[in-house]
Amino acid sequence: MQSGGPGRRRTVSADEKQQARDVSLRRIWRLFVPYRWSLGVVVGIIVASSIVAMASPFLLRAVIDQALPKQNVPLLTWLVAGMVAVAAVTSVLGVVQTWISTKIGQQVMHALRTDVFAHLQRQSIAFFTRTRTGEVQSRITNDIGGMQSVVTSTASSVASNLTTAIATAVAMAALSWRMSLISLVVMPPAIYLTRKVAQMRRDITAARQRELSDLNVTIEEGLSISGVQLSKTMGTAGTLIDRFTASSTRLIDLELRSELAGRWRMASMSIIFAAIPAIIYLGAGLPMTAGTMTIGTLVAFTALQAGLFRPLMGLLNVGVALTSSLALFARIFEYLDLPIDVDDPADPVVVDPARVSGHVRIDAVTFAYPGSDTAALVDVDIDVPAGTTLAIVGETGSGKSTLAALVARLYDPASGRVTIDGVDVRDMKLTDLSAIVGVVSQETYLLHTTVRENLRYAKPDATDEQIEAAARAAQLHDFIVDLPDGYDTMVGSRGHRFSGGVQQRIAIARTLLRNPRVLVLDEATSALDTETERAVQQAFDRLSRGRTTITIAHRLSTVRDADRIVVLDHGRIVETGDHDTLIGANGRYAAFAA
Known part of the structure; x- marks a missing residue:
């Protein structure tokens, strides 16, 4: 992958690619350590919400198998009220959980932004003479901004989807352990495809951020007052426009590749998950299995199975997003790891x-x-x-x-x-x-x-x-x-x-x-x-x-x-x-x- 405008294209080195791979997940986790108790509250809310939500399929089975066939209105009323209560409780818990997790994420983003800015302020003049201004701005705005969704939602998304998936799997096994085994056949191909997509997106993300940096440099050089004066007096406005256009065009390709990477995976998984209920209906209607489960159990199980798709795909997507964001973390940590050439002494002389x-x-x-x-x-x-x-x-x-x-x-x-x-x-x-x-x-x-x-x-x-x-x-x-x-x-x-x-x-x-x-x-x-x-x-x-x-x-x-x-x-x-x-x-x- 090459980036930059005409005359400024540069080849991405193997060291840069390796740097994105070498970012430690432990170091990323340290960003969240100051908020670990708040994260614990979020996890608790998510677990509670997932457990409460699992009552819905059992209430649904009771409605179909008991209340409706027997025309038991009082029972039906209580069951329906229970279903509404479950929805209300999970919604309220979801709002609280979103507020806390988003606040934690924004605090982490704030800490990253201020740490990078403060660290760069301590750099010597030599650093700024050899670094493009647009590059520095891009790291603080584009790179940190690009990791926002990962920082603000990763922890809560993992906890939510993992808890929901486990609770759903337990509920499915309680309804019918035999049919539960059928649903597990999607896991190996899903994990394999997810790993492939994650690797693709990580490389694309790194290339996209480098291109954004080059675009920022062109904007800084071309639209500052000094840059505009230079371009007008030198007659180079057309060249600058061409450079900007070329960089923006490359961004179109990178954005398309980033968005489309893995869409075929999602399409394939959707087909597989859609086929499983059909197989279950077929299995339930075969002569050898007829009468082994009630209609209510079948409906409740297929509802659970359909609900399992969202948390499983959510977990897999978190893995993709986290892996692709490693390129962003690598660029930020690269600046945070810069040595300070001119710094305060460890034991300064007291001077008035x-x-x-x-x-x-x-x-x-x-x-x-x-x-x-x-x-x-x-x-x-x-x-x-x-x-x-x-x-x-x-x-x-x-x-x-x-x-x-x-x-x-x-x-x-x-x-x-x-x-x-x-x-x-x-x-x-x-x-x-x-x-x-x-x-x-x-x-x-x-x-x-x-x-x-x-x-x-x-x-x-x-x-x-x-x-x-x-x-x-x-x-x-x-x-x-x-x-x-x-x-x-x-x-x-x-x-x-x-x-x-x-x-x-x-x-x-x-x-x-x-x-x-x-x-x-x-x-x-x-x-x-x-x-x-x-x-x-x-x-x-x-x-x-x-x-x-x-x-x-x-x-x-x-x-x-x-x-x-x-x-x-x-x-x-x-x-x-x-x-x-x-x-x-x-x-x-x-x-x-x-």
């Missing part, structure tokens, strides 16, 4: 962000991106005393943004360490580190909500006064109040309704609202015009007092007043000093300034 001075030390740091044979940073040593400003310059690809990412611990160095006030950032809780280090990058990301909520995202408990103060500091307040709805104006998808300069000033204000001791400005003013950049830089100059500021920039005008400037080239420090010293050295920095 409010008391941190902000002394940053980059000590013999070497780093290479996963999958790369070339180091992005090599043996970098930088000391940034608290309250000073460090500027990092260099050509594109020299390692400037990588260095900023290590300070914020978006990655961990391969060797060496990054410390703040002498504490290795790997020994701090991530929440403490994020309170200490504030990052404004060259790529801003704004949420599809109001300006006020975009700013409050950095500090959920921030007051309106604090939000406005941060906006003023970023030279943004006057712009916001001139908007139609002021701070309650909707930003729109990823902030594309605003200019790049406004987007970055919102990002700057959002970071400043957290009042970090260390500011990392990664090309933070790159999208600003000269006048706005000057205003924001003045705000940064005021805000930098008492803080440690690490600035990464191409424009030397933004770094010339830094206490220290470091020039990087291919991940190595080639020059260091202040602006005047480096200009006088007539080296790489001077060449940039020329």
Whole structure:
């Protein structure tokens, strides 16, 4: 099976298929362990309901063999009332059982969704750079959604159908053990056919979910604001439509195969089950067996036999659904089993962000991106005393943004360490580190909500006064109040309704609202015009007092007043000093300034 659009089709490996087979049913059961007592109540209700329901055929036999032939109206009345009571009791028990089992299933689904989302939130940036966004979304929505029916109804369905089948078989044996043996002939072929169908559906389900993931990726890439802009400017809308159409067409085939797999089994079993009553009627009418059972017994037995079809097929269908859902569980467990590359330490150093001075030390740091044979940073040593400003310059690809990412611990160095006030950032809780280090990058990301909520995202408990103060500091307040709805104006998808300069000033204000001791400005003013950049830089100059500021920039005008400037080239420090010293050295920095 292959999936993906034109140019993106990939062959499903044997390892992927084996993964779906290797999912442990014990691990799936552990999802239900917290609700085992509720499940016990469900099983009890099901058993009670099945036992009560078994009274119906015996009441029916009494109606046919006793009440009607003897015209015993009082008996007939009691028997009919009993039949209605049985139906009422089983219906009420069924409603209660459905409510409890559905609630359990939804709680399990909720736990799965939140566990996957929380686990992915803990993944490092490296995971998201190598994983398609649509793939992640598909796992959380399509895969978990696809297993909903299995999670919400499997346990109750097994208990209900198993109890009903056993109770029915016992009742049939009590009526006529000889005819009961005839009904058992359907079991071997039914089990065999069910196993074959389960294997078919498992493979089809795995292929269908991979195709849904590819479809999600196409939607994410083609219908996001950035994707639409790219397709319109590159003239690739037709190609995207073709890719989407091809993927959707393959889904049609997979959905048809999934729905039709086993329908012939159901048809075959229906014929067999329909033939059994006919054989029983034939056997009851043969001269050698005539008179061995009453009409009431015959009618009651055939009613039971017909009723046995539903729970037996239900049990077999549960097996098919559970086996096919193993592919979904495999995909979810694959994400839950991902190791955490950048995680909280087992024994974190207690740090009070409010008391941190902000002394940053980059000590013999070497780093290479996963999958790369070339180091992005090599043996970098930088000391940034608290309250000073460090500027990092260099050509594109020299390692400037990588260095900023290590300070914020978006990655961990391969060797060496990054410390703040002498504490290795790997020994701090991530929440403490994020309170200490504030990052404004060259790529801003704004949420599809109001300006006020975009700013409050950095500090959920921030007051309106604090939000406005941060906006003023970023030279943004006057712009916001001139908007139609002021701070309650909707930003729109990823902030594309605003200019790049406004987007970055919102990002700057959002970071400043957290009042970090260390500011990392990664090309933070790159999208600003000269006048706005000057205003924001003045705000940064005021805000930098008492803080440690690490600035990464191409424009030397933004770094010339830094206490220290470091020039990087291919991940190595080639020059260091202040602006005047480096200009006088007539080296790489001077060449940039020329």
